[in-house]
Amino acid sequence: MLLRHGQTALSVDRRYSGRDDVALTEIGIDQAARAAGRLANWPIAAIVTSPLRRARQSAAPLAAATGLPVTVDEGLIETDFGQWEGLTFTEASQRDPELHRAWLRDATVEPPGGESFAAAERRIADARAAIVADHPGQVVVLVTHVTPIKSMLRVAMHVGPELLYGLHLDLASVSVVEFFGDGGSVGRLVNDTSHLRSYPLA
Numbered sequence: 481m482l483l484r485h486g487q488t489a490l491s492v493d494r495r496y497s498g499r500d501d502v503a504l505t506e507i508g509i510d511q512a513a514r515a516a517g518r519l520a521n522w523p524i525a526a527i528v529t530s531p532l533r534r535a536r537q538s539a540a541p542l543a544a545a546t547g548l549p550v551t552v553d554e555g556l557i558e559t560d561f562g563q564w565e566g567l568t569f570t571e572a573s574q575r576d577p578e579l580h581r582a583w584l585r586d587a588t589v590e591p592p593g594g595e596s597f598a599a600a601e602r603r604i605a606d607a608r609a610a611i612v613a614d615h616p617g618q619v620v621v622l623v624t625h626v627t628p629i630k631s632m633l634r635v636a637m638h639v640g641p642e643l644l645y646g647l648h649l650d651l652a653s654v655s656v657v658e659f660f661g662d663g664g665s666v667g668r669l670v671n672d673t674s675h676l677r678s679y680p681l682a
Contacts (some may be wrong), residue, residue, distance in 0.1 A: 555607025562594025
């Protein structure tokens with residue numbers, strides 16, 4: 481089960497938020513609580529989170545509801561957007577127009593001083609493989625960010641890198657993937673926000 485973190489001050493303005501260790505807003509805290517209410521009745525075996533504060537804060541209500549500990553996995557951290565951290569899409573495209581256009585088309589292109597999506601996906605794949613191996617046949621909640629969630633959806637559904645650019649994931653949304661012992665995998669749910677009905681999509 482893949483839970484995107486709740487709202488932060490950077491997400492309010494739709495700014496690139498990778499390694500900036502920002503906290504949840506009050507709305508984000510409420511979104512995390514609603515997500516916990518949604519997920520707590522599942523037979524969850526483990527909760528694993530990105531090391532960033534917004535993810536750890538989003539994991540906390542679920543841990544409280546289930547009594548499970550939270551494990552931090554560095555591999556679930558968001559992509560490093562380098563010098564585009566904190567910028568809007570427009571600001572980044574104006575700052576580095578040619579590079580930004582190339583980055584939107586090619587997963588191997590790095591933001592200035594940052595990490596390419598391809599590099600991030602390799603790191604995320606290693607984290608996913610270890611988590612699946614440690615929890616065979618179990619339900620695990622991963623509390624993380626847009627790139628890790630999209631990467632796992634892409635692998636589970638056997639689709640190309642276009643998904644990285646063509647799928648929107650809402651704050652505090654839930655997606656579900658299954659990885660089987662024989663190597664097969666499927667996507668079962670994508671970007672569900674039914675627990676957030678009173679909030680506009682963002």
